[in-house]
Amino acid sequence: MGTEKLAVKAAESASSGDPFIFMFTVFVLAVFIGFYVVWSVTPALHSPLMSVTNAVSSVIIVGALIAAGPADMGFSKIMGFIAVVLASVNIFGGFIVTNRMLSMFKKKPRKQEAN
């Protein structure tokens, strides 16, 4: 009985609790994921890692889209527009340059290995 009540209470505070705590939880867990994922990146690919993280951090464009979206023109819409342009440069540039780099990494051709 007692544990049941506790569980309900925990579920309640998790779902309807302070949204900041919820977001902060997401944040802290993501830092841990980042830590383990990045340590597993091979040092040879550290340059592509930088350019791809650069591209994905431009997901900040979602904030810019909301600002640029309203029907009426205004200061915030202009700010949003500029941010959309900047983030788009990064998204396209970042992913394309990463792809260019990665396509250059090749293994030793087979026939040479046979020699």
Place this chain on the structure above:
Amino acid sequence: MSETFTGFAYLIAAVCFILALRGLSSPESARKGNMLGIAGMVIAIATTLADPSILSFELIIVGVVIGGFIGTVVALKIQMTALPQLVAAFHSLVGLAAVFVAAAAFFSPEAYGIGVLGNIQAASLIEMSLGTAIGAITFSGSLIAFGKLQGMLSGAPLVFKGQHALNAILGIALVATVVWLVQTNDPNAFWVVVALSIILGFLIIVPIGGADMPVVVSMLNSYSGWAACGIGFTLSNTALIVTGALVGSSGAILSYIMCKGMNRSIFNVLLGGFGGEVAGPAADAGSGDKSVKSGSGDDAAFIMKNASKIIIVPGYGMAVAQAQHALREMCDLLKEEGVDVSYAIHPVAGRMPGHMNVLLAEANVPYDEVFELEEINTEFSTADVAFVIGANDVTNPAAKTDPTSAIYGMPILEVENAQTVLFIKRSMASGYAGVDNELFFRDNTMMLFDDAKAMTESIVQALG
């Protein structure tokens, strides 16, 4: 219901980004990872565009087309040697975008559901200020880094009296302004936060010298992530928070790896002023009393042709001279002679993490011939020739033997253990750290005085 769906879509986008980074654990999976990253971005953007609050699409489409065009052209045209400055420039754009998004949120908070103009929740204001400040610091800091890498600004550290005190005062003023902003909602306070952060960004990067740029670029990478995170908290957007955290920790880890590669603390790098000023006198200290053996391309070709195992040590000089293609050609000819050729990369070689690996890959060097310091360092003792092209400090034995040296404790590539060491250098000048390299004066060292590309080409000619 639709809010649940939106949240779910953002979660999928975040998972795609995590897998994009995970893919980089090996070159085989990396391209698939990059595709997942693109997919995640498309999902995130499509989800946001489906939001009922977005009513007009003209400006958005125009913005994406303009930005996309610029980004595509730049990314396709950029030379691989110019990658570090490109990445620095991209970082500055992320930082600036964060500032603009924060400004938009501050002046129309209703659109983001965080209050009304002049009465925004305190928590949102704090998150927003953090995003703005870090974004603005990233912006201006990256501009300086870009200028130094591009050669528009001098790579030498700029130090002046009271620098650290000035930074500290600006930092305190920044915190005070944030408090002012949170308490009064005054738009002026917002702009003061932006201005102070921009100035601070300039001042933080200015004292850091050219060869410390790998650390700086990684650090700014990290900052751009934390800025995105701050904005993510303001917008209550989990995709943004997760991505920002990933990027932030990624940059932080890279900075740590770079610092370790130089045996210096991050504070030591950030305080700046390393290298540069002592380079002059150190350069001619040794040349007077010690003799140096120098040779030509023909001599080098002869030695290498008769070797059975050669290890190539590339450095920033190779990138500057664009010598990677000539180098690959040289190694191909040597392999035809039956010589075993491999490459050794020091963690801080070049101007950004992994810089050398990309340049060698560009020149079609297979990545399984390229090794990291720990993997290959013991191999030097069995090598006939260590061929150092455009590197210096990272081979200096003083790092192990001389406790008074500026680079003491830095892990080095132990080229001294090879039977013969060939050094391509333009002159006897010391490296970035301003430390003389005693290897130049050893009996088994031969100096090849020339531009890295010109010398490699002349070796290729002699071999052919």
